[in-house]
Amino acid sequence: MFDVQGRGGGRGGRGGGGFNDGGGRGGGGGGGRGGGRGDRGGGFRGGRGGLNDRGGRGGGGGGYGGGGGRGGGRGGGGYGGGGGRGGGRGGGGHGDGPDVYTGANNVIPPPNPNITALEDRIVQQQNSALGQLSKLSVNDQSSFFPCRPGFGTGGAPVTLWANYFELNVNTASLFSYNVVVSPEESGEKKEAEQTPAKGKGKGKPKGAKTKEAGGVKLAKIIKLALDALPPSVVVATELKMSVISKAKLPLPADSVIPVAIPKRNGGQERWNVKFNGPTSLDIGRLKQYIQNFEDKGNESVFPKFAAEADALNVVLGHAARSNSNTAAVGKSRFFAFDANRREVGPVSPDSMIEILRGYVQSVRLATGRLLLNVNVTHGVFRQPIPLPDLFNRIGLNVNTLKRLDGFLGKSRFLLRTPSKKPGEWVTVERSMAGLGKVGDGAAEERKPEFLEPNKTWLKPTTVKFFLRSPKEPRPAPKGLKYDTMVLVSDYHLAKYGQSHNLRKVEEFPVVNAGTRERPEYLLAEWCSLLPGQPIKAKLSASEAQSMIQFACRKPSLNAVSVTTNARAVLALDNNKLLDGFGVSVDKQLITVKGRMLPPPTITYPKGNSVELIKPQDGGWLLKGVRVSKPGRMIKNWTFLAVSCQADQDVKNTMSKFAGFMAQNMGMAINKNATPAGGYQATPRSEQELRAAFQGMKPKPELIIVVLGNQETKIYNTVKKLSEVEYGIQTVCVVRDKIMNDKGQYGYFANVALKVNLKFGGVNHKLQNAHPLLKGGKTMMVGYDVTHPTNLAAGEGKNAPSLVGLVASIDSDFGQWPAVAWQNPARVEQLDDKLVENFKSRLQLWQKHNGGRLPENILIYRDGVSEGQFNMVLSAELPHIRTACRQMYVKQQPRITLIISVKRHQTRFYPTDPQQTHSRSKSPKEGTIVDRGVTNVRYWDFFLQAHASLQGTARPAHYTVLMDEIFRPSYGAQAANNLEQVTHDMCYLYGRATKAVSICPPAYYADLVCDRARIHKNELFDDSSTTASGVPDAIGNRKVHPNLENSMYYI
Incomplete structure (x- = not known):
C-alpha cells in the first residue's frame, strides 16, 4: 500500500496506492510468482511456496499449475459442535502455467468470418442511410446514441x-x-409462543409492520410454490421476485399458490405467493434484431431487449442459485463453498474473513449472436467456524468485540441445541442480530436486567431475562420460578445440567438470535457460522494484500478457470433445465480481432533542447530531464515529522529533496525549509495534529509530511486539515523510503511530480499531439459520482453520494483543477448543482485562455452502468447545456459525451506468446477491440492503454452517448480519431511516467471523489456515529479557497 512503485494490477499509473504521496500507483508492480505446493492435509496453512504467495488453508496454491493439496483444514467434524473447516482447493496465486491459453486441443480458432462480414455490412448500411454528413449542420448531426461511424483501423x-x-x-x-x-x-390474532431465554412480550406491538419474508425464507417460500407446479413445467427463478417460464404457467384463477413452512417452535407459517403477469418476451425478435439492428419505433430505447436479456440471465443462473453449496451474490456472482469445489485464498491467522474465488456471468447482445460473458471474480465471506474458535483466535477485548458485533450482525449460524431426549442434540439454522449488548430489549414489557451496565457486552452471567409462564403448564427448570428474572447461565444449567450433562457455561459473550428490540440470548459455544455468507467489510492492510495476491493471476490461468471450474460452478453443462428452455452454451471461448496502437512520443525540456522519449512497455524513465513547465514559486515550505523523529538525517534528506526539485527537476522552490529544523508531532488525536498546523509560523505554502508508519488514519487527517481548514498543500512520504539511498532518485522524482502539479505546473507533453488537442480550442472534462461502500450493516445509510468534477485549463492538458460537492444518498443522477459547478470550470478555462471559451468540450463521464445511460442524457446533459447557454453569447460549443467504465467483466487473453507483456503475459499496452464482442449499432470500444505488470489486464470500456466533434470533423475516420485521442491522453496522466488504464479526466474525477470522502470522513466511517441525515457542518465542508482551483487532490 505504501510502495512507491505502486499497487500492481490496478489502474496503471495511480500514485501511492492510498496515502503514500511518494509515487505513482503504476500499472502494477512487484509480486512474486505463485505459491508452490502446500503441505498435503492436516496443516492450518499450506507450506510456503514461490516468492510471495502462501498456500491456502489446509492446502497450497491450487489452480492451474499452482499446486496445493486439498486436504487438511482445522479438524474433523461438521460445522456444529467441535468441528472445523474442511479443506478446499486452496488458493492459487499467480501460479506458473503457460504464457498463453491455447484452447481446446491446442487449437486457436480464427475470429468468426461471418460475424466480421455482418459487422462490415451493417456499418456500411448505417453510413449510407445517414447521407451526406458534410452538408449537415452541427445540430442536425447531434443525436443520442450515435451510430458507429466505422471500425478503427489504426495499429x-x-x-x-x-x-x-x-x-x-x-x-x-x-x-x-x-x-x-x-x-x-x-x-x-394468535399470541406468539413465548420461549425461555427470549424475553419476548405478548402480542403484536402497536405500530408494528406487517411481517415480510426475505433472504433464505423468501427463497424457501418461492421454491415451495414452484414445487407445487406440475413436474413438466419448465421454470426458472432468481428466488426473489422473477419467475421465467417456457410456457404460461398453469395457475389457479387468482394466480396465488399458498405455501406453509414449519415454525421453529412448532406450528406453521402460511404464505401466499402471487404470480403477476405474465409478460411475453419475444426472443425471436431479439434474435432478428442482432442480425440487422433495426428496431423501428424504439430507436431511443437503451439498452435494447433488457427484459429478454434479464430473463435469460435468470434461466442461466437458476441451477447455480439453487445449489445449496453455492453462494449467489447479487444477480450474477456465484461462489462454490463445498470442500470439493471451493477455491479459497490465504489470510492471516487472526482474520475473521475468507476470500473465495467465484464466477460472474451475464448475457450480452453482440453483432449477429448472443454471448455469455463469464469472468473470474473474488469475494469476501465470513469464515465458517464455531464461535468459540473464532473468539479464541482473535482474542476478546473492547476493540475486537465491537468488530465481532458488526461482523456477526445478520449472519446465519448452525445452532447445536439439546433435544427433548436426554443426551441427544439437534442442529437448526438460525440468524443473529449480533452479540448481546447493554440496551437490548427496548420493546419488551419486562426488559432484560444488566448486572454490569457500565460494560457494553453481555455474558451469560451478566444478563437476566424474564422467564414467562408457558401456555401449557409444565414444571419450571429445577431451582427456577416462572415470571421471574433469571440469569441466562442459571437457566441453561438448570434446564440442561442433568439431561445433557451441562456442568458449566463458558464466559463467552452471549449471542443475540432475536432483534435488538426483542433479544433472544443463546450460548456462543453452541453456535457455528455457516459457510457461503458474503460480507461487506473494510479489509485490513494484510487482508487487502491477501486479496490482491489471490486475485492476481496470469490471463492463461483465468482462461482455464473460465473454461473449466466456471462451467462446473455455473452448471453450464449437462443442465436439464437449460435443455428444457432450449438454451446451450458453446464449449470454447470466442476469438476477436484487436489492434495494438503505437505509443505517442513524450517530450521534456533538456537544457536548451527538447528530449524526445518513446515509451517502452507503456512507460518511460524520468532521468536527466526537467518538468515541462514549473509551477509557481514555492517560497515558504516546511516539513512535519509525524510519529517519528525529526532528527538530523530527516533534516538533511529534506534539504536534499528540495535541492533535487530545484536542480534536477527545474522546479521553482526555495532550497531551505522554514524553519530549517521543521516540526515534529506525535498526534494521538485530530486535535493534537491541528495544534501542530496552528503552530507553524509563518504559514507555509507546502508541508512535506514525513510519516513514521503506514497509518491511513494519520494521512486522512493530514489531508482534511490541510485542504479544508488551513489551505496548505501537502505531500506525505514514508521516512524509511524517502531516506533509503536505494531507489531514492525515483522516490524523489515521483513526489516532485505531485508537488509540481499542486502548484500549477505541467510535467510532460506530447509531441505531435492530435489536432483536437492543439490550438487551445478544446476543454476536456471528467466527472464521477461515488457512493458509500463497505460499511457495516446499517451504517452509512444516510451518507451522501459525492461528485467530483475536473476540467483542463491549458492546451497541454497538464492542469486539471477540481470541484467536489455532495448529492443525496444513493442517487446517481446529478441535480442543478451541476450547472453552477460546470460554469465554474468554463470560467476558469476562460481565465487561463485570454478570455476565450472552448469551441469543443470533450466529456468523459465515469462509472455509470448501461441502464443509466439515458439518465445521463436526459437529466445531466441538460444541466451542462444550461451552463453553456449562460456562458456563451453566440455560438454554442460542440460537445461529445463519452461514458468510461472500468468495472465491467470483459477480459482479453493473448493467443500469441510474442504479443504479450513480458511480465504479466497480458495483452500489450495499446490493445484496442471494437468488434467481435461489441454491438455494431452503437459506438463503443475497449482500450487497454496501460501495461499490466501483473495479473490479467482490465481494459476500459468507452461508449459514445453523443457526438458533435468527431463525426462532423472526421467523417468515416471518426473512430480512428477518437481512439487515438483517448489512447494518447492516457499518456498525459501527470503524476506517473506511464500510461494509465483509463482516460485521465475520468481518472482525476475518481481521485477527487476519493479525496472528498476523506474531507467528510465522519459520514463514511462505520466507527463514527452521526445523527440521522447529514449534519450541515460536515456536509457543507469545502476545499479551502487557497486550494480550490488547484490539483490539491493529487
Whole structure:
C-alpha cells in the first residue's frame, strides 16, 4: 500500500496506492510468482511456496499449475459442535502455467468470418442511410446514441481470446412473472409462543409492520410454490421476485399458490405467493434484431431487449442459485463453498474473513449472436467456524468485540441445541442480530436486567431475562420460578445440567438470535457460522494484500478457470433445465480481432533542447530531464515529522529533496525549509495534529509530511486539515523510503511530480499531439459520482453520494483543477448543482485562455452502468447545456459525451506468446477491440492503454452517448480519431511516467471523489456515529479557497 512503485494490477499509473504521496500507483508492480505446493492435509496453512504467495488453508496454491493439496483444514467434524473447516482447493496465486491459453486441443480458432462480414455490412448500411454528413449542420448531426461511424483501423492487428461463449437459444418466446410474497391473512390474532431465554412480550406491538419474508425464507417460500407446479413445467427463478417460464404457467384463477413452512417452535407459517403477469418476451425478435439492428419505433430505447436479456440471465443462473453449496451474490456472482469445489485464498491467522474465488456471468447482445460473458471474480465471506474458535483466535477485548458485533450482525449460524431426549442434540439454522449488548430489549414489557451496565457486552452471567409462564403448564427448570428474572447461565444449567450433562457455561459473550428490540440470548459455544455468507467489510492492510495476491493471476490461468471450474460452478453443462428452455452454451471461448496502437512520443525540456522519449512497455524513465513547465514559486515550505523523529538525517534528506526539485527537476522552490529544523508531532488525536498546523509560523505554502508508519488514519487527517481548514498543500512520504539511498532518485522524482502539479505546473507533453488537442480550442472534462461502500450493516445509510468534477485549463492538458460537492444518498443522477459547478470550470478555462471559451468540450463521464445511460442524457446533459447557454453569447460549443467504465467483466487473453507483456503475459499496452464482442449499432470500444505488470489486464470500456466533434470533423475516420485521442491522453496522466488504464479526466474525477470522502470522513466511517441525515457542518465542508482551483487532490 505504501510502495512507491505502486499497487500492481490496478489502474496503471495511480500514485501511492492510498496515502503514500511518494509515487505513482503504476500499472502494477512487484509480486512474486505463485505459491508452490502446500503441505498435503492436516496443516492450518499450506507450506510456503514461490516468492510471495502462501498456500491456502489446509492446502497450497491450487489452480492451474499452482499446486496445493486439498486436504487438511482445522479438524474433523461438521460445522456444529467441535468441528472445523474442511479443506478446499486452496488458493492459487499467480501460479506458473503457460504464457498463453491455447484452447481446446491446442487449437486457436480464427475470429468468426461471418460475424466480421455482418459487422462490415451493417456499418456500411448505417453510413449510407445517414447521407451526406458534410452538408449537415452541427445540430442536425447531434443525436443520442450515435451510430458507429466505422471500425478503427489504426495499429498492428492481433487476435485475442475474449471471455465470452456463444449462447444458443432455441426458443421463440419466454414468459416473465413478477412474484409477490405476503403472509396469509387470518381472522384470528394468535399470541406468539413465548420461549425461555427470549424475553419476548405478548402480542403484536402497536405500530408494528406487517411481517415480510426475505433472504433464505423468501427463497424457501418461492421454491415451495414452484414445487407445487406440475413436474413438466419448465421454470426458472432468481428466488426473489422473477419467475421465467417456457410456457404460461398453469395457475389457479387468482394466480396465488399458498405455501406453509414449519415454525421453529412448532406450528406453521402460511404464505401466499402471487404470480403477476405474465409478460411475453419475444426472443425471436431479439434474435432478428442482432442480425440487422433495426428496431423501428424504439430507436431511443437503451439498452435494447433488457427484459429478454434479464430473463435469460435468470434461466442461466437458476441451477447455480439453487445449489445449496453455492453462494449467489447479487444477480450474477456465484461462489462454490463445498470442500470439493471451493477455491479459497490465504489470510492471516487472526482474520475473521475468507476470500473465495467465484464466477460472474451475464448475457450480452453482440453483432449477429448472443454471448455469455463469464469472468473470474473474488469475494469476501465470513469464515465458517464455531464461535468459540473464532473468539479464541482473535482474542476478546473492547476493540475486537465491537468488530465481532458488526461482523456477526445478520449472519446465519448452525445452532447445536439439546433435544427433548436426554443426551441427544439437534442442529437448526438460525440468524443473529449480533452479540448481546447493554440496551437490548427496548420493546419488551419486562426488559432484560444488566448486572454490569457500565460494560457494553453481555455474558451469560451478566444478563437476566424474564422467564414467562408457558401456555401449557409444565414444571419450571429445577431451582427456577416462572415470571421471574433469571440469569441466562442459571437457566441453561438448570434446564440442561442433568439431561445433557451441562456442568458449566463458558464466559463467552452471549449471542443475540432475536432483534435488538426483542433479544433472544443463546450460548456462543453452541453456535457455528455457516459457510457461503458474503460480507461487506473494510479489509485490513494484510487482508487487502491477501486479496490482491489471490486475485492476481496470469490471463492463461483465468482462461482455464473460465473454461473449466466456471462451467462446473455455473452448471453450464449437462443442465436439464437449460435443455428444457432450449438454451446451450458453446464449449470454447470466442476469438476477436484487436489492434495494438503505437505509443505517442513524450517530450521534456533538456537544457536548451527538447528530449524526445518513446515509451517502452507503456512507460518511460524520468532521468536527466526537467518538468515541462514549473509551477509557481514555492517560497515558504516546511516539513512535519509525524510519529517519528525529526532528527538530523530527516533534516538533511529534506534539504536534499528540495535541492533535487530545484536542480534536477527545474522546479521553482526555495532550497531551505522554514524553519530549517521543521516540526515534529506525535498526534494521538485530530486535535493534537491541528495544534501542530496552528503552530507553524509563518504559514507555509507546502508541508512535506514525513510519516513514521503506514497509518491511513494519520494521512486522512493530514489531508482534511490541510485542504479544508488551513489551505496548505501537502505531500506525505514514508521516512524509511524517502531516506533509503536505494531507489531514492525515483522516490524523489515521483513526489516532485505531485508537488509540481499542486502548484500549477505541467510535467510532460506530447509531441505531435492530435489536432483536437492543439490550438487551445478544446476543454476536456471528467466527472464521477461515488457512493458509500463497505460499511457495516446499517451504517452509512444516510451518507451522501459525492461528485467530483475536473476540467483542463491549458492546451497541454497538464492542469486539471477540481470541484467536489455532495448529492443525496444513493442517487446517481446529478441535480442543478451541476450547472453552477460546470460554469465554474468554463470560467476558469476562460481565465487561463485570454478570455476565450472552448469551441469543443470533450466529456468523459465515469462509472455509470448501461441502464443509466439515458439518465445521463436526459437529466445531466441538460444541466451542462444550461451552463453553456449562460456562458456563451453566440455560438454554442460542440460537445461529445463519452461514458468510461472500468468495472465491467470483459477480459482479453493473448493467443500469441510474442504479443504479450513480458511480465504479466497480458495483452500489450495499446490493445484496442471494437468488434467481435461489441454491438455494431452503437459506438463503443475497449482500450487497454496501460501495461499490466501483473495479473490479467482490465481494459476500459468507452461508449459514445453523443457526438458533435468527431463525426462532423472526421467523417468515416471518426473512430480512428477518437481512439487515438483517448489512447494518447492516457499518456498525459501527470503524476506517473506511464500510461494509465483509463482516460485521465475520468481518472482525476475518481481521485477527487476519493479525496472528498476523506474531507467528510465522519459520514463514511462505520466507527463514527452521526445523527440521522447529514449534519450541515460536515456536509457543507469545502476545499479551502487557497486550494480550490488547484490539483490539491493529487
